[in-house]
Amino acid sequence: MSDSSTASITVHVWRGNSEGGSFDEFQVPQQPSQTILDIVTWIQRNLDAGLSYRFACRVGMCGSCAMMVNGIPRWTCRTHVNKVMRDKQLTIEPLRNLPVIKDLACDMSEFFAKWNQAQGQFQGSTTRDEKIAPISPCSPEREAANAAIECINCAICYASCDVVAWNRDYLGPAALNRAWSLQNDVRDTAGESRLAAVAGDAGCHRCHSQQGCASYCPNELNPTASIAGLKRLTASDFLRRRYRSRHA
Numbered sequence: 001m002s003d004s005s006t007a008s009i010t011v012h013v014w015r016g017n018s019e020g021g022s023f024d025e026f027q028v029p030q031q032p033s034q035t036i037l038d039i040v041t042w043i044q045r046n047l048d049a050g051l052s053y054r055f056a057c058r059v060g061m062c063g064s065c066a067m068m069v070n071g072i073p074r075w076t077c078r079t080h081v082n083k084v085m086r087d088k089q090l091t092i093e094p095l096r097n098l099p100v101i102k103d104l105a106c107d108m109s110e111f112f113a114k115w116n117q118a119q120g121q122f123q124g125s126t127t128r129d130e131k132i133a134p135i136s137p138c139s140p141e142r143e144a145a146n147a148a149i150e151c152i153n154c155a156i157c158y159a160s161c162d163v164v165a166w167n168r169d170y171l172g173p174a175a176l177n178r179a180w181s182l183q184n185d186v187r188d189t190a191g192e193s194r195l196a197a198v199a200g201d202a203g204c205h206r207c208h209s210q211q212g213c214a215s216y217c218p219n220e221l222n223p224t225a226s227i228a229g230l231k232r233l234t235a236s237d238f239l240r241r242r243y244r245s246r247h248a
């Protein structure tokens with residue numbers, strides 16, 4: 001039986017920024033129940049204080065700790081080393097499809113800018129002084145909104161999306177998933193302009209529906225299904241407008 005207190009893992013960590021960089025190699029002691037975030041933190045505290053990375057909650061809530069681990073985008077605070085390690089080796093890189101500020105820390109600006117472009121903010125019509133609208137949790141609309149709502153903004157889906165890699169204007173799975181959730185919220189009033197925002201050249205019709213985003217989402221959301229819903233909505237909206245213009 002191997003002694004887990006003395007076994008070590010060879011870890012290759014990306015150092016650099018969007019301009020360029022290379023991998024540094026570290027030896028890290030293996031521990032029971034160790035996560036990838038534990039590995040990165042151990043390196044920073046014991047071997048290289050200059051290593052940059054991002055995390056906050058350590059319990060899968062904040063979405064800030066995502067990185068590429070052996071080529072797969074993962075939430076590192078909830079990813080156990082022994083489930084993803086290959087031949088006692090790990091390769092840890094910043095998330096794909098985002099500019100790198102330094103080492104493992106990406107610049108999330110374009111990711112959140114696309115939430116804004118897809119009108120990912122709730123637009124209500126009432127004030128806090130009015131009665132709260134009764135919404136049945138079992139209504140089909142609320143069930144559709146809830147199915148897409150638990151996004152933690154980790155950008156794992158964004159890193160997994162080949163269309164984002166090919167077309168940096170593409171809004172991407174997270175922003176479109178958010179738009180779909182809001183389109184199904186009966187209290188929201190921005191449906192028409194949001195549909196126009198997601199129907200354009202960089203919108204939902206660019207998605208090739210191969211489910212990369214759904215395969216890797218740590219919260220088991222299905223942005224592909226949300227985007228399919230937006231495709232249906234935008235297509236029927238287009239046909240409705242055309243019918244109206246011809247019969248005006």
Ligand code: SF4
Binds near residue numbers: 161163211213223227
């Ligand atoms: S299904 Fe669409 S959004 Fe998801 S990864 Fe593929 S192209 Fe990107």
Ligand code: SF4
Binds near residue numbers: 151152155157158219
């Ligand atoms: S949809 Fe899933 S993978 Fe994408 S940002 Fe939200 S939680 Fe992360």
Ligand code: FES
Binds near residue numbers: 055056058059060075
């Ligand atoms: S540190 Fe918050 S989700 Fe990992």
